[in-house]
Amino acid sequence: MNARSLRRLWPQKVRTRLTLIYAAPFFVAGLAVFGLALFVLQKIILPTSPTAPLMTSGKLVGTVEQVCQAYTTTSTSLCERAYAAYYAGTVAGMQAQQNTLAKLLGFWALGLGGMTVASGGLGWYISGRLLRPVREITETARRASEQHLGERLALAGPRDELKELADTFDDMLERLDAAFATQRRFVANASHELRTPLTVMRTAIDVTLAKPSPTASQLTDMAVRVRRSVDRAESMIEALLTLAVSDQGKLSTEFTDLATWAEDAIDAAAPEIERLNLHVEAKLDPAETTGDPQLLERMAWNLVDNAVRHNEPGGWIKLRTGSSEAAAYLEIANSGPFVPDDTVPSLFEPFRRMEARTGVRDGAGLGLSIARSVVTAHRATVTARSQPAGGLDISVVIPRHRGAESQP
Secondary structure, eight states: OOHHHHHHHSOSSHHHHHHHHHHHHHHHHHHHHHHHHHHHIIIIISOSOTTOOEEETTEEEEOHHHHHHHHOSSOHHHHHHHHHHHHHHHHHHHHHHHHHHHHHHHHHHHHHHHHHHHHHHHHHHHHHHHHHHHHHHHHHHHHOBTTBOOOOOOOOSOSSHHHHHHHHHHHHHHHHHHHHHHHHHHHHHHHHHHHHHHHHHHHHHHHHHHSSSOOHHHHHHHHHHHHHHHHHHHHHHHHHHHHHHHHHTOOOOEEEEHHHHHHHHHHHTHHHHHHHTOEEEEEEOOOEEEEOHHHHHHHHHHHHHHHHHTOOTTOEEEEEEEEOSSEEEEEEEEOOSOOOGGGTGGGGSTTOOOHHHHOOOOSOSOHHHHHHHHHHHTTOEEEEEEOTTSSEEEEEEEEOOHHHHTOO
16 A cells, blocks of 8 residues: 555544544553553563462572472472462462453453543544634635625634634735725726716817817817816826836836936926925935836825925925935925825825815826835835924835945
8 A cells, every 4th residue: 555545544634633633642552551561460460380489588499399398308299289289279370360361451442442432532522622713714714705805703712823813814804805995996986087088078079069060269179178188098097007016016126316306306397386486495315225216206206296286376395305324215395285184194095185175176196195105115114294384294215225235
């Protein structure tokens, strides 16, 4: 019989294997204990031969025949009868002892078999109790699906390994539920946002074509509206693609400087900054790090664009970059409407706008969401806090890798 055949004979159920594991050591231990007791009885306590030498007060005095001849030199027949009686009695005693040992062996085998079965039954019960949380986890996992992730084990009992496993499984289901809910909300918002410019284009085209003879001015107005909607849809698609790339975490690792991207972002936003008459205070010290240049550039551009878009005429923007021994950082603060502290975390969610407080309706509501996604992909941190006078103060800290430190 090969190893594969032996593996097939081994039980597949964990409960059955545990039962065998519980019963087998008891059976082996019982055999060992009885074997030791039988050895002691046969080799030490019980005599092995009726002609064995006699012992008196721990001293060897000889056989029965020798002792008899030492005390009776004339009557040999008396010694012969005494020896015969001793021999018969010894044989009868040994036979009785052998019968007793045989009965003891039978009772022992019966007791060992019964106790082995009892230990197996007890092992079956205990293993069933121990594996009950595992069965609950299995049943919950079977019931869980993308549309039904509200199942929880909520296992009660001592804080053992199975309790930790059940709690970990509950945490995993909770994270999956939140992730799927976020995904569904993101898809719904994205479809709504992409449908809006398409609706505007269709309406502009239908209204213009419905006129009997549209003029050149009307056609030009329609073209401007369509172009504006196309630009908005293109910007939305580009933002969604950037968010998808950063969420995947597949980044190129190159040496880059956050100060360069911050300066480029300020230059790109210069027309809007001039229109709003914003005062920009920039202190762009070198902030060298390693990461994906395109994503880091988009992050800096989004942060600057957010500070400009949600500012107020005549306001200000403060932008700083720099580095320490452990990290490179980018800090940006801006004036603007007051943002409650409990609202700040929600601004990093996709399609969350501040139009209810600022009246600004431009943008897709993905700027800060993309910035957070880029930061997360680089294993960095982003923090934001509301300022008492209005506006936000956002800080991005990117740990410096050893490769960055070795660059000139």
